[in-house]
Amino acid sequence: MNTSDTILVIGACGQIGSELTLELRNRYKNVIASDLKEPEGELKDSGQFERLDVLNKNQLAEIISKNNVTQVYHLAAILSATGEKNPELAWRVNMKGLRNVLDVCTESDVKKLFWPSTIAVFGPTTPRTNTPQWTVMEPNTIYGISKQAGERWCDYYWQKKKLDVRSVRYPGLISYKTPGGGGTTDYAIDIYFEAKKHGKFTSFLAENTRLPMMYMPDAIRATIELMEAPIEKVKVRSSYNISAVSFSPKEIAASIRKFIPEFEISYAPDFRQKIAENWPESIDDSVAQKDWGWKPEYDMDAMTKDMLEHVPGEVEVH
Ligand code: NAD
Ligand code: AKB
Numbered sequence: 001m002n003t004s005d006t007i008l009v010i011g012a013c014g015q016i017g018s019e020l021t022l023e024l025r026n027r028y029k030n031v032i033a034s035d036l037k038e039p040e041g042e043l044k045d046s047g048q049f050e051r052l053d054v055l056n057k058n059q060l061a062e063i064i065s066k067n068n069v070t071q072v073y074h075l076a077a078i079l080s081a082t083g084e085k086n087p088e089l090a091w092r093v094n095m096k097g098l099r100n101v102l103d104v105c106t107e108s109d110v111k112k113l114f115w116p117s118t119i120a121v122f123g124p125t126t127p128r129t130n131t132p133q134w135t136v137m138e139p140n141t142i143y144g145i146s147k148q149a150g151e152r153w154c155d156y157y158w159q160k161k162k163l164d165v166r167s168v169r170y171p172g173l174i175s176y177k178t179p180g181g182g183g184t185t186d187y188a189i190d191i192y193f194e195a196k197k198h199g200k201f202t203s204f205l206a207e208n209t210r211l212p213m214m215y216m217p218d219a220i221r222a223t224i225e226l227m228e229a230p231i232e233k234v235k236v237r238s239s240y241n242i243s244a245v246s247f248s249p250k251e252i253a254a255s256i257r258k259f260i261p262e263f264e265i266s267y268a269p270d271f272r273q274k275i276a277e278n279w280p281e282s283i284d285d286s287v288a289q290k291d292w293g294w295k296p297e298y299d300m301d302a303m304t305k306d307m308l309e310h311v312p313g314e315v316e317v318h
Contacts, residue, residue, distance in 0.1 A: 003027065003028050003029055004029060004030075005028055005030070005070045005071050005111075006030040006031075006032070006067055006068055006069050006070050006071070007024055007028055007030065007031045007032065007069070007070075007071045007072070007073065008032045008034060008050075008063065008064060008067070008069045008071070008072045008073070009021045009024065009031065009032070009033050009034065009072075009073045009075065010034050010035070010052060010054050010060075010072065010073065010074045010075060010076050010097075010101065011034075011035055011054075011074070011075035011076030011077065012033035012034055012035050012039065012043065012049075012075070013033070013035040013037050013038070013039050013040075013043065013178075014035070014075060014076075014178065014181050015173065015175060015178045015179065015180055015181050015216075016075055016116070016170075016173065016216070016219065016220075016223075017033070017035070017073075017075045018039075018043050018177060018178040019175065019177055019178070019216055019220055020073065020075070020220055020223060020224075021033045021043060021047075022042060022043065022046060023220050023224065024073070024224070025046050025047055027224070030048075030067075031047055031048075032047070032048045032049070032050055032063070032067055032069070033047065033048070033049045033050075034049065034050040034051070034052035034063065035049075035051070035052065035076070036051070036052070036053055036076075038051070048067075050063050054074070054076045054093070054097040054100055054101065055092065055093065055096055055097055055100065056100075057100040057103070057104060060100055060101065060104050061104045061107070061108065064104055064105075064108050064110060065108055068109065069108070069109070069110055070109060070110060070111050070112070071110065071111065071112045071113070071114075071227070072101060072105060072110055072112075072113045072114070073113075073114040073115075073223075073227075074097070074098065074101045074113065074114065074115045075116060076093065076097055077093060077094050077097070077116075077143075077146075077147075078090040078093045078094060078143065078182070079143060079180075079181050079182045079183040079184075080118075080120050080141050080143040080144070080182075080183050080184045080272075080275055081182050081183060081184050081186070081271075081272050081275065082181075082182030083141060083142045083143035083146075083182075084141060084142065084143070084271065084275065087142040090142045090143055090146060091142055091145075091146055094143070094146035094147065094150065095146050095149060095150065098115060098150045098153060098154075099153065101113065101115070102153060102154070102157045102163065102165075105157075105163055106157065106161045106163050110163075111164060112164045112165075112166065112227065113154075113163060113164065113165045113166070114165075114166050114167065114223060114226070114227050115150065115154055115165060115166075115167050116167060116168060116169075116170050116223075116239075117147045117148075117150065117151050117167050117168065117169045117170070117238075117239035118143070118144070118147050118169055118170055118171075119131075119169055119170070119171050119172075119211075119212055119279055119280055119283065120139060120141055120143050120144035120147055120184075120275075120279060121137055121139055121144050121147050121148040121151060121169060121239070122135070122137055122139065122144070122278075122279060122280050123136075123137065123138040123139040123140050123144065123278050124138065124140060124277075124278045125138045126138070126280060127280075128280050128281045128282075129280070129281050129282050130282055130283070130284045131241070131280035131282070131283050131284060132241075132284050133236065133240070133241045133284065133285075133286075133287040133288075139278075140278055141275055141278075151167065151238040151239045152238065154167055154237060154238060154239070155237045155238045158237035159237070164231060164234075165237060166226050166227055166229075166234055166237075167226075167237075167238065167239035167240065168222055168223065168226060168239060168240045168241075168242045168288070169239045169240065169241050169242065169283075170214065170219055170242070171185070171211070171212035171213050171214045171242070171243065171244065171246075171283060172184070172185025172186075172188055172211055172212065172213040172214070173185070173213070173214055173215075173216055173219050174188050174189055174192075174213055174214070174215050174216065174303060174307065175189065175215070175216035176189075176192065176193075176307055176310045176311045177216075184205075184211075184272045184275045184276050184279070185211055185213060185276075187203050187204050187205050187249065187272075188211075188213055188247075188249075188252055191203065191249070191252060191253070191256065191265075192256070192304075192307040192308060192311050193311050193312075193313070195256050195260055195263050195308070195313075195315065196260075196308060196311045196312065196313025196314075196315050196317070197312070197313040197314070197315065198313075198315070199260060199262055199263055199264065199315045200263065200264040200265070200266070201253075201263075201264075201265050201266075202265075202266045202267070202268050203249040203265060203266070203267050203268070203269075204268060204269060204270045204272050204273070205248075205249050205267075205269060205272060205273055205276050206249070206267055206269045206273055207248060207249050207250040207265075207267050208248050208250060209248055209249065209269075209273065209276045209277065210246050210247060210248040210251070210281040210282070211246065211247075211248075211276055211279060211280075211281065212243055212244075212245075212246045212279075212280060212281070212282055212283045213244065213245050213246065213247060214242070214243075214244035214245065214296065214298075215244065215245075215298040215302075215303040215306070215307075217297070217298065218244050218296045218297055218298050221297075222242050222288075222294060222296075225292065225293070225294065226240070226288075226292055226294075229291075229292040229293075233291050233292045234291065234292065235291050236287060236288075236291065240285070240287060240288040240291070240294070241283050241284060241285045241287065241288060242283070242285045242288050242294055242296075243282065243283035243284070243285040243296065244296035244298060244299075245296075245298070245299055245300045245303070246281055246282040246283075247300055249265060249267065250265070251300070252300065252304070253265040255300045255301055255304040256304055256308070258301060258304070259304060259305060259308050259317050259318055260308070260315055260316070260317055260318070261318065
């Protein structure tokens with residue numbers, strides 16, 4: 001790790017960026033946050049911010065060149081549920097945004113790029129349990145299609161232009177610091193807030209719909225561990241499967257009841273149910289484990305305990 005690297009985080013005000021940027025600032029001297037929207041709180045107070053629309057290639061190139069940026073974390077995207085409501089926007093931000101970043105990185109002094117993919121790259125023809133690193137991929141959301149194409153672009157830039165691109169396929173991420181950004185897995189964030197505030201929750205996914213999930217501290221650690229791994233250990237240049245826990249709304253409710261015994265859940269599946277049904281239930285991350293030593297730390301109850309300690313609300317937690 002070279003702490004004198006200058007890092008640019010694009011999409012720094014989102015669910016992941018708001019935590020990843022702070023962790024990077026603990027480790028590196030120069031970490032620039034950038035986003036369409038203004039930062040708040042600690043993110044705002046802890047370092048440089050540049051307002052950036054990643055669709056504006058000239059603006060991106062100028063920020064990278066004037067600050068001598070050497071590493072980029074490109075997080076800006078439109079997530080699955082929002083993407084289904086506005087496919088045009090999702091395709092433009094997810095695809096053109098990534099192409100701009102890849103091009104500007106190769107035309108400048110950027111040495112390393114992190115870009116996240118997702119379990120949404122898999123689709124209805126993919127094996128749903130223990131989904132392998134390499135398997136059938138026929139995503140049927142615009143988000144999944146854009147991310148699968150993005151994986152191919154990343155691999156292409158590594159092969160043809162030797163850009164050191166690194167990527168993981170995040171599962172649904174659970175956190176309490178910044179709200180979810182419009183994903184199908186966001187119910188698993190909202191459930192904790194509602195449990196603590198009202199002691200009950202209505203899930204937009206059906207009770208037995210199981211999806212792969214991960215607690216944010218594990219996701220941040222995975223990201224930084226992959227980015228700091230020696231280059232020869234990073235053998236997959238599309239994106240690595242990573243995994244932590246898998247659960248359904250019914251199972252997460254049971255975990256919450258260990259701490260709030262009176263917690264009640266009901267179900268009102270909406271358009272996101274169809275999206276979830278076409279994603280894996282669980283992920284095989286043995287390639288990430290073997291290549292760069294990936295290992296999750298949080299199981300479901302450890303995550304539940306920590307979430308309930310941190311989310312606001314009057315309901316008593318035992
Ligand atoms: P988010 O929606 O919370 O944050 C995205 C940020 O990007 C927002 O702050 C938004 O303002 C910004 N943004 C949007 N359009 C922009 C543009 N044109 N220019 C600059 N900034 C723009 O998303 P997130 O959950 O933090 O996800 C970050 C990345 O991780 C995305 O690529 C997403 O696909 C991926 N991912 C997230 C999850 C998850 O569960 N959170 C799971 C899998 C993959
Ligand atoms: C979403 O639900 O869209 C994201 C993801 C799994 O990529 N959380």
